Each structure stands twice: as structure tokens, then as C-alpha cells.
Amino acid sequence: MTEVDELKQAYETLGLPELAAKEEVEKRYTTLMRQARSRAQQKKADAGNAEDSFAKITQAYRLILEYEDRKLTDAFNEQEYGKYKKMAGQAQKMDHFWRYYRFHTLGAIAAVALIIYGVISFMNYREEQERLANLPPVDLSVSFMGNYMLKEDAPKEEPIEKALLTAFPEWKRFTSMLTFVPADQQAQYAYMQKAVLILATEHPDVYIMDRSIFEWVGTQGVLMNLDSDVNGELKPLMKDGLAQKLKTDEDTEEHVYGIDLSSSALVDQVPLYKESMIIGIRLDSKNPEKAKEFIKKYLATIK
Structure with a gap:
């Protein structure tokens, strides 16, 4: 029996005209199955015939649906690939390949891109490490923390470092x-979180701070006690009000933890918008003597 004959017989089994609409087929199938179940319940002794009836109805229904689906697929393929004429089959295969494997392909491309990115990042890291290895050792590391912002006319590369070096040509x-922390207390919260993290993880030789940040950092126990310095080698350069005293959380007695350099002429060379600059030496500074030399030179320019 040919496919056409099988299809014709399927429509006859469902009691429908050929090429009836899909909605009619589904509705008719539901009706026939309900009737077949009803007859089976009434004639329980004739269960074998009922099963045959179910099977014939279901087989006819599936055959018609498969035909309808195939017809839709053929129409779609003709619309999509008919323009390729003799190459339609090849175009269809390529399209199916892409539809099926596109996520695999995109995943492979992403993996390759990630590998390339990793290789480039590693090479850049190696180059940066080599560059740093060829640089001279650090004379002094300085952390500016507070309501400071770079001036618009500041050099694009290492503006602060270059300004600091002008006062210390031998270094x-x-x-x-x-680290910018605004003066407005209501806007400080997010910036202070960053400042706390930097205070815990970074270890500069000195901090240069505005007054509010100094009053916070000074109580954290990270700054060096400068009592002996302001009463010793720095004493000839100290003027009234320059020594900044604080109590820490662990010591209720006031000590000098900072020196106000705001009025130093050298401060004007630093390309920052600032109101005050108080310097403190970190307790674990690697270059404490150079830090004190830095303070001494800045103090010498205060009139």
C-alpha cells in the first residue's frame, strides 16, 4: 500500500474527508476514543475488539499528524532553502548543523578567547614584573588619604611621584x-570602607591625610609615635601648632602622631586640590629614616 493509500485509509478510519484541518482531526480523534471507551465498558467481554479499535484509531491519528508535520516542514524548507536550488540540500544541512551545534561552537569560541586573554594577561604580568624589577628601589612610598583630587593640569603619568621627586633630586x-574620601560625612560611608581596606592591606611608609582622616587613622594604632622626634632633631623646625597629638584606642595619653605640613612651600608643588596635609609615619615603615628626612625638608620651607 502506498503512502497516499495509507493516508486516505487513515482519514476514512476517522470518518473525515481527505485533507481535513488539523483541528478537525484532533477533535474527531477525541470523540472516537471517547466512544470506543464507552463501548468497551458496556461490552467488557469483547475487550480484544476494543483494543483493536483503539489501536486503529490511534494509528490513523498519528499517521495524519505525521503527514501534517512533514507537510509544514517541507513548506518551511522550500521557503528557506528553495532559493538555493541545486544547493538547497547542502544549505539545509549547514543550517541544521549551525542550529544544533551553535552553542557548542560559541562555547568553543569563548573558551579560545578566554585562553588567549589568559595568555595575554600572563604576558602583560610578566612584562610588568620585568619592568618593576628594572626600576630603582623605592626611596619612599606615600599614601594620600582624604579629600584630595588631582588637578586638571596634572601630568598624565605619575604626576604625584614626579612632583615629590623635584624636592628630592638625590632620590x-x-x-x-x-584614596579619595569626601569631607561630607553623609557621603563618606562607601569611601571609608575602601579606606579601611587599604589601611589593612597596604603598607606605605607615610600617610598624608586631611584633618578628619588623621583623627581617624591616628586612633587605629598604625602610626609611629613622634614625641622624641619633635623634641629632638625636628625641634628647631617645629612651630606652634604643627605637632598633632592624639589618643589611641590603646593609650589614653596624648602623643604626637602627625605633623601639619599644610603651610609648607613644597606642598604647593603636589598637583592636588587639598585643604590640609598632615603627615604620619606608619609604624611598620620600611624607610623610617627617609620618612623623617622627608618631613624635615618640608618643615624647612614653612615660614
């Missing part, structure tokens, strides 16, 4: 970090 290298 080879400064490193600096700038």
Missing part, C-alpha cells in the same frame, strides 16, 4: 597611592 623613586 630615585617615589611610589604613591591616592
